[in-house]
Each structure stands twice: as C-alpha cells, then as structure tokens.
Amino acid sequence: MLAESGMMLAVSLALAQVKLFQLPSGGSVSLGFWPVMILAARRGWRVGVTTGALLGVLSAVLKPFVVHPVQCVLDYPLAFASLGLAGVWVWATPTRAAVASLVANLARLACHVVAGAVFFTGGNPAAVTWMGALGVGLGYNLLHVGPEALLGVILSAMLTRQHPALVSRQD
Numbered sequence: 502m503l504a505e506s507g508m509m510l511a512v513s514l515a516l517a518q519v520k521l522f523q524l525p526s527g528g529s530v531s532l533g534f535w536p537v538m539i540l541a542a543r544r545g546w547r548v549g550v551t552t553g554a555l556l557g558v559l560s561a562v563l564k565p566f567v568v569h570p571v572q573c574v575l576d577y578p579l580a581f582a583s584l585g586l587a588g589v590w591v592w593a594t595p596t597r598a599a600v601a602s603l604v605a606n607l608a609r610l611a612c613h614v615v616a617g618a619v620f621f622t623g624g625n626p627a628a629v630t631w632m633g634a635l636g637v638g639l640g641y642n643l644l645h646v647g648p649e650a651l652l653g654v655i656l657s658a659m660l661t662r663q664h665p666a667l668v669s670r671q672d
Contacts, residue, residue, distance in 0.1 A: 502544055502671075506552045509536040513556050514563075521648070526620070527566035527576070528613070528645035534584050535653060538602055539660070541588025542668040549585025557581030568620050575616035583608035587657075592668040595658035602657040606650035613642040 517533025537556055541549020557577035567573040587605035592598035617638025618631060661668050 506540060506548060509540040510552055510556055512536045514559060524645055530645050530648045534649055535656060537584040538587040538605055538653060539668060541585045542592045543671045545672055546585050546588035549588040550582045553585040554578045554582035568623060572616045572619040575612045580609045580612035583612055591670050592661050595662045598657040598661035599654045602653040603650060606646060606653055610642060610646045613646055614638040617642050
C-alpha cells in the first residue's frame with residue numbers, strides 16, 4: 502500500500518506538469534488529480550485523503566502561489582486531500598465512480614472557493630465583502646476545477662466500465 506501510494510503521488514506530480522491551460526492567478530487544468538482518486542477507490546478514503554494532502558504539500562513547495570497562510574492551507578493540503586473522498590464509495594459501477602469523483606471535486610472546489618475569498622481579500626476581510634469575494638472565488642475556481650471535475654467524472658466512469666479490477670477495493 503505504501504509503494505502504491507508513493508507511485509500514485511509521483512504520477513500525480515508528473516501529470517500536474519502537463520497542463521491543458523494555466524490561469525493567471527494560479528490554478529490549471531491537468532490530470533494530476535486523478536491518480537489520487539484512483540488510489541482512494543482502491544485503498545479507501547483514509548489512504549486517499551492522506552496521499553492527497555501529501556500531494557498538496559508537495560505542490561505548495563514546488564510551485565506555491567500564496568498570499569496568506571489560511572489560503573495556503575486551503576488551496577494545497579486541504580483541497581488535494583478532499584480528492585481522497587472519492588474513496589468513501591466503492592466504485593462498483595460507472596455511476597458510483599462518477600458520483601464519487603463529482604463529490605470529491607465539489608469538496609475540492611469548496612476549499613478553493615474559500616481560499617479564493619482569502620486571496621481576493623488579501624487576508625483583509627475589510628477589503629471587500631466576503632460574499633463578493635466568495636462569488637469571485639467561485640467564478641475563478643470553476644474555470645479550472647470545473648473542467649477537471651468533468652474529466653474526472655468521465656474518466657472514472659470509463660475506467661470502471663472498461664477495467665473494473667483496476668478500481669476494485671484492495672483493503
């Protein structure tokens with residue numbers, strides 16, 4: 502399990518370098534998120550959350566985009582850890598895999614939206630209203646998490662349909 506986690510972490514980091522597009526203030530579309538979700542499907546949510554958090558820490562070290570410590574924690578370890586929530590459900594059918602992928606990405610989006618609000622206020626709540634900052638954070642982060650969530654839903658369902666043994670629970 503440890504070797505598999507390390508391998509999936511390395512594959513995630515490598516895939517994150519192949520970007521479909523990059524946003525100007527951080528965030529990009531890649532497949533770097535997907536190996537963590539596959540690992541979570543195979544080994545359960547605890548392993549997925551732990552590996553996702555490690556991916557977030559390594560991403561923060563390698564290419565940080567930080568204006569506030571709270572934003573850093575939300576954007577990196579917590580957001581990537583939430584990908585491990587895909588392992589809460591057993592991916593027994595393509596539909597279950599798609600739902601698990603969607604829920605994990607929505608949790609990730611929630612982390613990025615709150616981090617975006619911190620980012621856009623510069624850590625100063627008086628700078629702009631929180632509702633306005635949350636709205637801007639949602640709009641901005643949907644530009645990269647939305648396409649990744651769609652990719653995750655499609656790829657997870659396809660993998661489960663075509664190669665169910667690759668995502669069967671290995672507890």
